[in-house]
Amino acid sequence: xxxxxxxxxxxxxxxxxxxxxxxxxxxxxxxxxxxxxxxxxxxxxxxxxxxxxxxxxxxxxxxxxxxxxxxxxxxxxxxxxxxxxxxxxxxxxxxxxxxxxxxxxxxxxxxxxxxxxxxxxxxxxxxxxxxxxxxxxxxxxxxxxxxxxxxxxxxxxxxxxxxxxxxxxxxxxxxxxxxxxxxxxxxxxxxxxxxxxxxxxxxxxxxxxxxxxxxxxxxxxxxxxxxxxxxxxxxxxxxxxxxxxxxxxxxxxxxxxxxxxxxxxxxxxxxxxxxxxxxxxxxxxxxxxxxxxxxxxxxxxxxxxxxxxxxxxxxxxxxxxxxxxxxxxxxxxxxxxxxxxxxxxxxxxxxxxxxxxxxxxxxxxxxxxxxxxxxxxxxxxxxxxxxxxxxxxxxxxxxxxxxxxxxxxxxxxxxxxxxxx
Amino acid sequence: xxxxxxxxxxxxxxxxxxxxxxxxxxxxxxxxxxxxxxxxxxxxxxxxxxxxxxxxxxxxxxxxxxxxxxxxxxxxxxxxxxxxxxxxxxxxxxxxxxxxxxxxxxxxxxxxxxxxxxxxxxxxxxxxxxxxxxxxxxxxxxxxxxxxxxxxxxxxxxxxxxxxxxxxxxxxxxxxxxxxxxxxxxxxxxxxxxxxxxxxxxxxxxxxxxxxxxxxxxxxxxxxxxxxxxxxxxxxxxxxxxxxxxxxxxxxxxxxxxxxxxxxxxxxxxxxxxxxxxxxxxxxxxxxxxxxxxxxxxxxxxxxxxxxxxxxxxxxxxxxxxxxxxxxxxxxxxxxxxxxxxxxxxxxxxxxxxxxxxxxxxxxxxxxxxxxxxxxxxxxxxxxxxxxxxxxxxxxxxxxxxxxxxxxxxxxxxxxxxxxxxxxxxxxxxxxxxxxxxx
Numbered sequence: 001x002x003x004x005x006x007x008x009x010x011x012x013x014x015x016x017x018x019x020x021x022x023x024x025x026x027x028x029x030x031x032x033x034x035x036x037x038x039x040x041x042x043x044x045x046x047x048x049x050x051x052x053x054x055x056x057x058x059x060x061x062x063x064x065x066x067x068x069x070x071x072x073x074x075x076x077x078x079x080x081x082x083x084x085x086x087x088x089x090x091x092x093x094x095x096x097x098x099x100x101x102x103x104x105x106x107x108x109x110x111x112x113x114x115x116x117x118x119x120x121x122x123x124x125x126x127x128x129x130x131x132x133x134x135x136x137x138x139x140x141x142x143x144x145x146x147x148x149x150x151x152x153x154x155x156x157x158x159x160x161x162x163x164x165x166x167x168x169x170x171x172x173x174x175x176x177x178x179x180x181x182x183x184x185x186x187x188x189x190x191x192x193x194x195x196x197x198x199x200x201x202x203x204x205x206x207x208x209x210x211x212x213x214x215x216x217x218x219x220x221x222x223x224x225x226x227x228x229x230x231x232x233x234x235x236x237x238x239x240x241x242x243x244x245x246x247x248x249x250x251x252x253x254x255x256x257x258x259x260x261x262x263x264x265x266x267x268x269x270x271x272x273x274x275x276x277x278x279x280x281x282x283x284x285x286x287x288x289x290x291x292x293x294x295x296x297x298x299x300x301x302x303x304x305x306x307x308x309x310x311x312x313x314x315x316x317x318x319x320x321x322x323x324x325x326x327x328x329x330x331x332x333x334x335x336x337x338x339x340x341x342x343x344x345x346x347x348x349x350x351x352x353x354x355x356x357x358x359x360x361x362x363x364x365x366x367x368x369x370x371x372x373x374x375x376x377x378x379x380x381x382x383x384x385x386x387x388x389x390x391x392x393x394x395x396x397x398x399x400x401x402x403x404x405x406x407x408x409x410x411x412x413x414x415x416x417x418x419x420x421x
Numbered sequence: 422x423x424x425x426x427x428x429x430x431x432x433x434x435x436x437x438x439x440x441x442x443x444x445x446x447x448x449x450x451x452x453x454x455x456x457x458x459x460x461x462x463x464x465x466x467x468x469x470x471x472x473x474x475x476x477x478x479x480x481x482x483x484x485x486x487x488x489x490x491x492x493x494x495x496x497x498x499x500x501x502x503x504x505x506x507x508x509x510x511x512x513x514x515x516x517x518x519x520x521x522x523x524x525x526x527x528x529x530x531x532x533x534x535x536x537x538x539x540x541x542x543x544x545x546x547x548x549x550x551x552x553x554x555x556x557x558x559x560x561x562x563x564x565x566x567x568x569x570x571x572x573x574x575x576x577x578x579x580x581x582x583x584x585x586x587x588x589x590x591x592x593x594x595x596x597x598x599x600x601x602x603x604x605x606x607x608x609x610x611x612x613x614x615x616x617x618x619x620x621x622x623x624x625x626x627x628x629x630x631x632x633x634x635x636x637x638x639x640x641x642x643x644x645x646x647x648x649x650x651x652x653x654x655x656x657x658x659x660x661x662x663x664x665x666x667x668x669x670x671x672x673x674x675x676x677x678x679x680x681x682x683x684x685x686x687x688x689x690x691x692x693x694x695x696x697x698x699x700x701x702x703x704x705x706x707x708x709x710x711x712x713x714x715x716x717x718x719x720x721x722x723x724x725x726x727x728x729x730x731x732x733x734x735x736x737x738x739x740x741x742x743x744x745x746x747x748x749x750x751x752x753x754x755x756x757x758x759x760x761x762x763x764x765x766x767x768x769x770x771x772x773x774x775x776x777x778x779x780x781x782x783x784x785x786x787x788x789x790x791x792x793x794x795x796x797x798x799x800x801x802x803x804x805x806x807x808x809x810x811x812x813x814x815x816x817x818x819x820x821x822x823x824x825x826x827x828x829x830x831x832x833x834x835x836x837x838x839x840x841x842x843x844x845x846x847x848x849x850x851x852x853x854x855x856x857x858x859x860x
Contacts, residue, residue, distance in 0.1 A: 015752070015847075016749065016752065023749075026742045027742055029738070030738050033735065161659075162660075164659060165659055206655075226492060243525075243645060276536065276539060292726070292728075295805065299458070299732065300732070300735070303735065303736070306450055307742060310450060310743055310746055311742060311746070313447065314746035314749055314750070317749060318750075318753065320753075321753030321756075321757070324757065325756070373731050373734070376727075376730075377727035377728065377730045377734075
């Protein structure tokens with residue numbers, strides 16, 4: 001193929017081709033960065049929590065009857081609720097825990113290996129009962145689950161502890177240490193104890209109270225305000241009170257979450273109607289948590305599509321103009337023996353060169369823009385495969401947009417050259 | 422002259438309607454996207470109380486762990502303890518002041534009958550209403566004397582007043598909250614600041630609470646916060662009193678300081694207070710007190726997510742591509758018109774005249790595109806608001822206000838100009854004679 005005429009034509013129309021080069025470059029830079037951001041948002045959304053999210057239902061019971069202010073009544077009511085939930089059709093497991101995944105938070109504390117003077121290590125911390133792991137749908141990797149007796153015993157012990165002032169030692173910490181059995185995540189265990197075996201290890205908190213590891217779970221991911229998404233400690237206790245109510249997590253048979261969520265309020269009110277209930281499926285909770293990300297990725301996707309469209313339209317316009325302007329020249333070339341496919345090739349090659357120049361500049365621009373976004377506003381980091389996909393996309397878009405005008409050019413009759421205008 | 426240029430420009434656009442639709446549509450997309458993204462960001466970034474934000478200050482004291490600073494970005498607890506709030510409110514340096522927190526309490530619709538509903542209640546002081554300019558429909562806030570007792574008085578939001586009293590003037594009526602009766606002294610007008618600026622520790626997009634109660638009721642009713650509470654040390658004694666004397670921070674503390682001198686005096690007062698407390702073994706960290714203006718606090722707390730800023734940057738680049746596109750298309754159009762221009766130049770039209778006429782045509786495209794773009798972004802704002810409503814239960818967060826209209830109009834004029842200057846310059850340099858010969 002003859003490159004001479006193409007290059008000469010381009011040199012004579014610097015501005016017009018410069019426009020396309022700039023447009024293609026900007027488009028590649030924007031599209032690559034948008035897609036990087038969209039992919040980041042999507043990746044967060046498909047991140048696996050380790051729990052049986054699709055089949056989880058959260059129920060929060062908040063009492064208003066005065067009777068609930070009395071511990072015995074509260075405990076009995078809680079037991080009755082759990083019994084009713086566990087025997088409900090479609091329910092596989094139910095637990096009373098304050099842990100609720102996908103809220104963007106929860107509760108946290110600091111601990112370190114007992115007896116060391118090392119740095120305190122922050123972790124999420126939640127109460128659990130003998131059914132918590134089952135309800136979340138996570139299996140124990142090592143050790144054992146809490147027993148019902150442990151939960152009952154610690155509920156009473158913790159209540160006692162909260163009721164009376166603790167006697168302080170000379171170091172300003174409680175004189176008598178409190179010991180509890182806990183189940184921890186593998187990630188937190190590794191943070192605290194490295195590669196040592198975890199079962200039987202002890203942690204201490206800032207009061208010097210002790211936590212002995214009796215169980216380890218492998219999968220746990222709950223996004224948190226601090227980077228402790230995979231760190232968690234569960235301790236045996238009931239979560240109940242007049243002010244904060246009692247939260248439940250229910251794991252249903254596959255596909256039954258909505259049906260259970262619909263029926264659960266009536267069922268629990270039949271057990272005791274001195275309280276209000278709030279029911280949400282985990283899908284709803286997750287949708288809320290990811291709402292902003294979903295909005296951002298929808299808007300970004302729209303922009304990406306529009307941008308490629310606008311740029312393609314621009315190429316169509318400029319090439320059409322180019323063809324119209326050179327009608328007589330094309331006619332002349334045809335009259336001098338150029339075949340139709342030579343003309344077609346001319347325009348396609350011309351465009352290919354321009355697009356390639358554009359994407360070359362665009363790659364540099366994309367990284368520059370990405371650098372700005374990453375440093376200034378914590379945007380997503382750009383990766384090569386993604387950029388390569390962008391380059392291919394623009395090559396394709398460029399080719400397709402040139403095709404129609406170039407075909408039109410190839411159909412110009414040689415006779416035109418002899419006519420005046 | 423300008424009118425004449427405009428008329429010619431209109432004619433030119435009308436002559437090739439399809440082409441005009443494409444160029445106007447292209448710029449409309451650019452303006453639509455740019456103004457939509459800016460409007461979304463503006464909803465969070467704008468000053469929620471422009472006439473007062475300059476004199477409203479958030480108060481923070483670093484009472485944190487000697488071993489390490491508070492884990493947030495500023496390294497200082499965002500709220501204060503109950504004991505510190507009580508002590509520092511004994512000064513009268515600020516014109517208005519008050520700590521506050523939100524609680525989740527049962528409000529009974531009809532005393533004795535019907536199921537109660539848990540309702541978010543703002544526990545605050547009398548100064549809250551004048552300090553934050555809460556607009557009253559009926560009655561007014563309570564007076565400072567009522568903070569003391571405390572007296573059983575409340576102020577209702579307009580929604581709660583609708584729910585409990587059908588929107589009637591309910592001043593003087595009573596409402597039961599938990600196990601006590603409260604007398605309504607005021608009802609607010611609809612109050613929807615863009616963000617809940619007086620408490621941005623969490624859920625800033627929530628509408629203001631619908632019930633306001635003197636904070637003094639926390640003790641007799643043992644009311645705990647339902648917002649964040651941050652601590653680093655176990656309370657020295659168990660139970661409710663323990664929370665009140667602990668180092669746990671859970672109250673937002675605000676002061677109104679009319680000028681720099683007062684601000685300085687107040688800072689000195691806080692410094693003296695902390696020094697005094699240090700003698701008693703509290704405040705183990707290096708002394709640090711912060712009196713932060715509202716807008717700076719919003720910035721520091723990251724009320725505007727960085728993603729939104731990134732989106733605004735991307736949208737402006739998108740508009741740049743649209744403008745480049747417009748340049749290319751207009752260039753093609755103008756140059757195709759070369760013979761006609763040649764004739765006009767030969768008949769005496771000056772270069773300047775030709776240039777201006779074409780710039781006007783570009784600006785016309787810009788403004789038409791801008792107008793269409795604004796319509797597009799209005800539609801998209803409606804869509805985005807639906808999204809926000811599903812998430813945060815308010816459908817009025819994102820508003821296309823005068824600032825945004827100005828932004829969109831400015832951008833479309835700029836886009837028209839930037840896109841049009843080169844084509845217009847090219848076309849005005851067409852020599853008169855060449856095209857005459859060809860004809």
